Amino acid sequence: MSGQVPLLSVRDLHVTYAAAERPVPAVRGVDIELEVGETLGLAGESGCGKSSLAGALLRLLPGGTEVTGEVLLDGEDVLTMKPGRLRAVRWTDLAIVFQGALHTLNPVQRVGDQIGEAIRLHSKGTSHAKVRERVGELLELVGLPARRARDYPHQLSGGQRQRVLIGLALACEPRLLIADEPTTALDVMVQAQVLRLLEDLQERFGLATIFITHDLSTLASVCRRLAVMYAGRIVEQGPSHDVFAAPTHPYTRALAGAFPVIGDQAFRMAPAGLPGDPPDPRHLPEGCPFHPRCPAAVETCSSVPVELWPAGPGRAAACIHAPGSPVPA
């Protein structure tokens, strides 16, 4: 199903939050393309702009936030849609799953009714029986018995609630799902269950997914492509296995090293971290924003601006050490 127009095409996206002293540029020019059924992993740490990016795609950011660039969904710009059209697109084309499953569900409403509400709002006139049937189907799809529709959120465990949220996100058969840290608060075993569910949904329905987390190893195992963000920009991207196995950007290398490979002696009694903290988006360092923390930094790094340069087949990295960098290191 590879038409001319990709399912999602983000061009030069900027997100700037209004603040008393000085505006905060959280996303500073991001480009993303996603085909039908494709999965993209977006990695990065707190404050790198990954959640702001997700929020911008659905226009969920607080009022007063400046969002520029284009978010083309089937060629249509989400950023300029009229409210009515936007409401129709959310849920039916684009849906999002957040991390805090505890707080997203309404505690005093049965979970089945919450899913049913989404269905009724988006296809008015659906009969009660039909809605109930669809709710049951959705719950079973995410691996819960249909009778759980009668439960309140507090009667479900964390993993079950996360499943309900995924079911809710899928209620109107979206084509693109954005999963923002969907498994971070969950236990290892439940995390594996949820990841397998997402993989299964991609295969069965051709659902495209943008998967956001700081755990690079999780992304490498579920996503075909990987993009790493730092200080509001993508600093490396490419096929996930290549990026994870042989990172080009020193930041990606640090992220990959943070999660040890069990059994690999290189990690035994040798936790790897990255000294320093991410930069304040209001006061970004000159040149490459990563240079103050970079173990491979040379003098040029503090003055020459970097951009995504070619770094092997299907890969790019914003580092002057990248193979395709025009700047002599």
Added chain:
Amino acid sequence: MSAEGNGALLEVSGLKVEFPGRHGTARAVDGVDFTMKSGEIVALVGESGCGKTTLARSIMGLQRPLAGEVRVRGETLRYGRRALRDHRRSAQMIFQDPTGALNARQTIYEAVAEGVRIHRLPGNEEEVVAEGLSRAGLRPPERFFTRYPYEISGGQRQRVIIAGAMVLNPSLLVADEPVSSLDASIRGEILALMLKLVRETQIGILVVTHDLGLAWNVADRVAVMYLGRIVEEGPTEEILSSPRHPYTRALLSVVPEIAQMEQQILSGEAPDPTRIPSGCRFHPRCPLVESGKAAELGIEERCRTEDPVELPACHAVR
């Protein structure tokens, strides 16, 4: 390794903790025997609800056990006020969320000095605090004295917590998920700090976690807990390279990097401590029972009826 007489830093024997509830009594810790030595990092791993945090809390004296006892350096933990205060000087605990653990309206200096005052440590308070901060990697320490928690990063906050614990010169540090709320790059820094402290001070650290990678990164030994019991225990390399208990194997198989292992995703979540199954407590979720392997080995009946006590707690191993 079992208890080495008087050399053990921590000995837990026959420990049971129960919580009464509307739907029956939860046997959160259901008979745990466990020892560790000074200068050792032990990872206590298991799913949510397996009782690992309750076990940690009873080691700290924050939870009174129904049966069994906790000994630190041969001395049995008692629950009088004085005894508990002394215990909490030699055993310190740090938690998952450093932001919640710090008082937002207290400076870093006050946060670290609090323990020093409570326990009336001798010496110049300012020097003690400064040394604690710099040992935890916050240098120069004076720069942090007048700062508030919101002015420093998450990783620095966890360092402040560690400094506050270490100024009391404890012999045991219990760390409950110390890095799971931290970013990837900071995680390694905090783990490296823990390794450094063990080497410098011969403290023993018990890390409660669900993260097996963390165990590979820093732990000398691993103890795997399931439904209130330790089911397998041993040196980290042995347990993580050739696990013998099917539960340990399943936990390992879902770690994303271990591609060569076939994933064994156990269905459901950690079961209910108010209804611990008879026989082997793992049998309703055990891949050996489900696949018929247990029947083949002729042990299925025992799995359903007989509680395995020796470690690894699995009938198929023997």
